[in-house]
Amino acid sequence: MNIDLSNMTKGLRPFRARPGARRELEGLPRALLLIITLISASTLLMVAGFLIFNSVPAFRSIGLAEMLLGTSWDPTSHIRAAFGMLPLLAGTFLVSILASLIAIPVGIGCTIYLAEIAHPRVRAFLKPAIELLAGIPSVVYGLFALLILQDWLAGIFGLSSGYVALNGGIILAVMMVPIMVTLSEDAIASVPRELREAAYALGATRWETMRSVVLPAALSGIVAAIILSIMRAVGETMAVLMAVSQTPLLTLDPFSGVQTMTATIAIEMGETAVGSIHYSALFAVGTVLFIITLIMNTIADLVMRRFSEAYQ
Amino acid sequence: MSRRSREKLYFALFRGCGALVVMALVTIIAYMLIGGIGAIDLDFLTEPPRASNTRGGIFTPLIGTLYLMGIVAAFAIPVGVLSAVYLVEYQKQGRMASFWRIVVANLAGVPSIVYGLLGLGLFVYFLGFGRSLLASGLTLGVLVLPIIIAAAREAIQAVPPSVREASLALGATKWQTVRHHVLPYAMPGILTGVILSLSRAAGETAPILLTGVAFYMSGTPGSVFSQFMALPYHIYAVATQTISGMSGNLMVYGSALALLALVIGMNIVAIVIRKRYREKYRW
Amino acid sequence: MSQIEVRDLNVWFDKNHALKNVNMDIEGKRITAIIGPSGCGKSTFIRTINRMNDTIPSCSVKGSIKVDGNDLYGEDIDVTQIRKRIGMVFQKPNPFPKSIYENIVFAPRIHGVRDRKALDAIVERSLRRAALWDEVKDRLDKSAYNLSGGQQQRLCIARALAVEPEIVLFDEPCSALDPIATAKIEDLLIDLKNDYTVVIVTHNMQQAARVADTTAFFYLGELIEHGDTQRLFEKPDEKLTEQYITGRMG
Numbered sequence: 001m002n003i004d005l006s007n008m009t010k011g012l013r014p015f016r017a018r019p020g021a022r023r024e025l026e027g028l029p030r031a032l033l034l035i036i037t038l039i040s041a042s043t044l045l046m047v048a049g050f051l052i053f054n055s056v057p058a059f060r061s062i063g064l065a066e067m068l069l070g071t072s073w074d075p076t077s078h079i080r081a082a083f084g085m086l087p088l089l090a091g092t093f094l095v096s097i098l099a100s101l102i103a104i105p106v107g108i109g110c111t112i113y114l115a116e117i118a119h120p121r122v123r124a125f126l127k128p129a130i131e132l133l134a135g136i137p138s139v140v141y142g143l144f145a146l147l148i149l150q151d152w153l154a155g156i157f158g159l160s161s162g163y164v165a166l167n168g169g170i171i172l173a174v175m176m177v178p179i180m181v182t183l184s185e186d187a188i189a190s191v192p193r194e195l196r197e198a199a200y201a202l203g204a205t206r207w208e209t210m211r212s213v214v215l216p217a218a219l220s221g222i223v224a225a226i227i228l229s230i231m232r233a234v235g236e237t238m239a240v241l242m243a244v245s246q247t248p249l250l251t252l253d254p255f256s257g258v259q260t261m262t263a264t265i266a267i268e269m270g271e272t273a274v275g276s277i278h279y280s281a282l283f284a285v286g287t288v289l290f291i292i293t294l295i296m297n298t299i300a301d302l303v304m305r306r307f308s309e310a311y312q
Numbered sequence: 313m314s315r316r317s318r319e320k321l322y323f324a325l326f327r328g329c330g331a332l333v334v335m336a337l338v339t340i341i342a343y344m345l346i347g348g349i350g351a352i353d354l355d356f357l358t359e360p361p362r363a364s365n366t367r368g369g370i371f372t373p374l375i376g377t378l379y380l381m382g383i384v385a386a387f388a389i390p391v392g393v394l395s396a397v398y399l400v401e402y403q404k405q406g407r408m409a410s411f412w413r414i415v416v417a418n419l420a421g422v423p424s425i426v427y428g429l430l431g432l433g434l435f436v437y438f439l440g441f442g443r444s445l446l447a448s449g450l451t452l453g454v455l456v457l458p459i460i461i462a463a464a465r466e467a468i469q470a471v472p473p474s475v476r477e478a479s480l481a482l483g484a485t486k487w488q489t490v491r492h493h494v495l496p497y498a499m500p501g502i503l504t505g506v507i508l509s510l511s512r513a514a515g516e517t518a519p520i521l522l523t524g525v526a527f528y529m530s531g532t533p534g535s536v537f538s539q540f541m542a543l544p545y546h547i548y549a550v551a552t553q554t555i556s557g558m559s560g561n562l563m564v565y566g567s568a569l570a571l572l573a574l575v576i577g578m579n580i581v582a583i584v585i586r587k588r589y590r591e592k593y594r595w
Numbered sequence: 596m597s598q599i600e601v602r603d604l605n606v607w608f609d610k611n612h613a614l615k616n617v618n619m620d621i622e623g624k625r626i627t628a629i630i631g632p633s634g635c636g637k638s639t640f641i642r643t644i645n646r647m648n649d650t651i652p653s654c655s656v657k658g659s660i661k662v663d664g665n666d667l668y669g670e671d672i673d674v675t676q677i678r679k680r681i682g683m684v685f686q687k688p689n690p691f692p693k694s695i696y697e698n699i700v701f702a703p704r705i706h707g708v709r710d711r712k713a714l715d716a717i718v719e720r721s722l723r724r725a726a727l728w729d730e731v732k733d734r735l736d737k738s739a740y741n742l743s744g745g746q747q748q749r750l751c752i753a754r755a756l757a758v759e760p761e762i763v764l765f766d767e768p769c770s771a772l773d774p775i776a777t778a779k780i781e782d783l784l785i786d787l788k789n790d791y792t793v794v795i796v797t798h799n800m801q802q803a804a805r806v807a808d809t810t811a812f813f814y815l816g817e818l819i820e821h822g823d824t825q826r827l828f829e830k831p832d833e834k835l836t837e838q839y840i841t842g843r844m845g
Contacts, residue, residue: 029487033398040395040461041415043430043454047422050433109329117323118330126330128583133337135508135579137515139544140568143551144340147561174336181333207319228421235423237518238548262425262518269428269522274437286429290422297421301414404652474689478751480650482702482758483679492701497692 055284091258098169107180134178142242163245187221237262351566373546383449392460428522443524456509463505467498500589511578598623604658628807682755688747690739725753745776
């Protein structure tokens with residue numbers, strides 16, 4: 001069989017686009033893809049838009065200062081409903097700090113072990129195991145804290161109830177570690193070999209090489225990993241909801257019950273009437289939460305970018 | 313202390329941290345396994361809950377979760393993958409490109425409860441879907457979108473430029489190059505991201521709490537506009553709202569074990585695909 | 596009239612002026628070699644002939660390239676038609692991670708050949724033309740990645756020939772290959788000029804001397820000299836050419 005493909009086009013005007021040819025079809029996928037991308041990107045704007053739109057009534061009727069700095073959150077009081085977010089901010093802050101105090105040292109230690117010390121075979125098993133830990137649903141962590149961890153805490157510290165901020169802090173720490181380890185391990189792995197070898201060649205031990213060369217070089221990557229894992233703690237709902245007895249106290253006592261911003265939204269949204277001040281106030285809590293995470297994300301992004309600029 | 317023994321001390325410390333993390337994983341899974349394994353049998357999976365969730369099985373919540381995943385997949389996979397294609401293949405470098413990058417990175421950091429608020433405001437009330445399967449599915453779809461975009465983008469970027477050049481040099485259009493080469497070769501990586509994001513959607517509780525999940529329903533949802541039960545919320549509800557006792561605990565551990573099996577199973581599939589794919593295309 | 600006429604060609608990558616006022620005529624059914632030190636613009640030059648530089652966003656082109664009298668950079672031009680008729684083989688073999696068969700039929704398919712028998716015939720003809728048929732005819736469904744580097748490069752040549760181009764551009768096609776594989780490709784190049792116009796970029800002067808009818812020497816983005824290969828190597832007109840050929844530069 002003799003096919004001469006060149007005959008298919010030779011008779012036509014060379015290189016000219018044929019009428020209705022592919023060139024127009026080429027614009028179509030481009031436009032469609034752009035529209036789809038705009039849809040997905042606009043979700044961020046929609047999140048912001050709906051949060052602000054719905055929280056305006058609360059800010060307006062209660063007042064920005066009263067909402068952000070008010071020391072009492074008591075939205076269902078019959079005498080005088082109070083919408084001061086400070087207790088909620090303190091609650092989120094407290095459990096996140098407790099979690100960070102535990103998770104940062106353990107996470108960094110685990111990262112160094114994984115990146116530099118572990119036998120390759122151990123590593124090959126451990127890394128996916130830690131990724132699995134990151135994949136476990138938060139409700140399962142919450143269940144563990146609710147049924148088991150609080151019992152242990154109550155026993156150890158002689159508490160009448162284990163549903164305290166520390167209980168939430170510990171379970172959040174368990175949830176933070178996998179994110180931190182996975183991200184900061186990447187940062188350590190991308191420190192160029194030559195740097196380590198230079199240190200080894202000068203007679204440094206493994207630990208000295210790590211401490212004085214590898215860790216400083218990976219520092220901004222590790223810092224970004226820490227920030228992103230703290231974000232996980234700040235934004236977590238179910239685990240703290242189940243681990244901590246939700247009481248909106250303005251306290252930094254790890255053995256007290258507290259109420260986080262996330263849990264407030266989750267518990268109270270079901271009981272509010274649409275369009276009420278309470279409904280709007282919960283959106284306002286979401287708005288503040290959203291702004292906090294945006295700020296943290298931006299910081300992590302800036303730190304990370306500095307890191308990738310240094311080693312490319 | 314000598315340099316050597318100091319190194320030994322530090323290394324022991326780091327080993328301890330590693331061991332602690334493994335212990336946490338093992339402890340949590342062990343408790344779920346020991347507590348729940350007695351509950352799991354065929355009846356548990358195929359029977360609906362009875363007696364205000366204290367007896368019976370998890371059929372209704374399990375089906376609800378599978379339906380949710382279906383809606384998430386139908387929405388988030390095409391939108392996410394095609395967005396990634398646009399961002400990598402069509403978006404010119406420059407200010408817009410870094411704008412998109414920042415948007416996607418920020419979307420990934422938004423707390424899930426905030427997505428719940430979006431779902432409540434947008435899907436439940438503004439678009440009028442009500443508290444429903446559709447509203448919850450779309451909310452979760454939006455939530456996993458950045459995960460799918462990031463995974464797909466990485467997979468597409470990993471396809472070497474030489475392959476694109478080869479295709480373009482043969483007279484293929486950009487779209488033909490994407491459709492016949494870039495997407496097929498990136499597919500295993502995309503698939504990994506898709507499976508991980510579906511497993512994330514399956515385990516999320518907070519967003520569906522605000523957008524339509526029910527404490528108890530007598531049957532599986534009849535349409536996308538009806539309310540539904542879902543496994544993660546079922547766990548929360550049973551654990552916190554039923555009178556705790558042996559039967560309740562068995563139910564809740566059993567449900568948690570089922571959810572864990574579903575989620576971890578999907579994670580393992582994703583890991584296997586990723587490993588296979590690294591072996592298949594060594595550029 | 597020469598088959599390819601390049602007039603006042605200028606190329607920039609952002610501010611970097613990569614090709615400066617190049618004027619050159621390339622004859623049909625011959626092999627033209629482009630030589631010069633790295634960074635002289637030789638790859639940039641042949642990539643303007645099938646408009647592959649269009650894929651680089653920072654690149655801008657001024658001037659004209661006419662093929663059989665038709666300006667490639669004129670208005671209302673379909674670049675896919677250009678690239679169909681002006682094939683290209685790259686520096687590193689870049690087969691698709693698909694079967695040998697699928698590698699060859701991709702281009703005919705997108706250009707409209709659907710018939711299975713016709714595609715089979717194209718595969719055989721292209722592979723024969725690229726002197727690869729006997730080595731792979733029993734494993735057309737196997738991945739192209741299982742072939743050796745030299746075989747992969749001949750597959751890429753066969754792939755380019757599958758749509759019956761009139762001109763084939765080679766961008767340092769042997770730089771990643773061993774001497775034996777290189778010799779095979781060179782034999783193939785000489786054979787191809789019976790049917791095709793061949794333009795080859797090479798950093799290897801012996802290769803240019805062995806295969807090319809005419810040779811062009813580029814230096815810092817300018818075409819210094821273009822002429823009969825033997826004459827250019829033995830008695831170059833320009834001092835720069837002589838310095839490069841005798842190895843005092845480069």
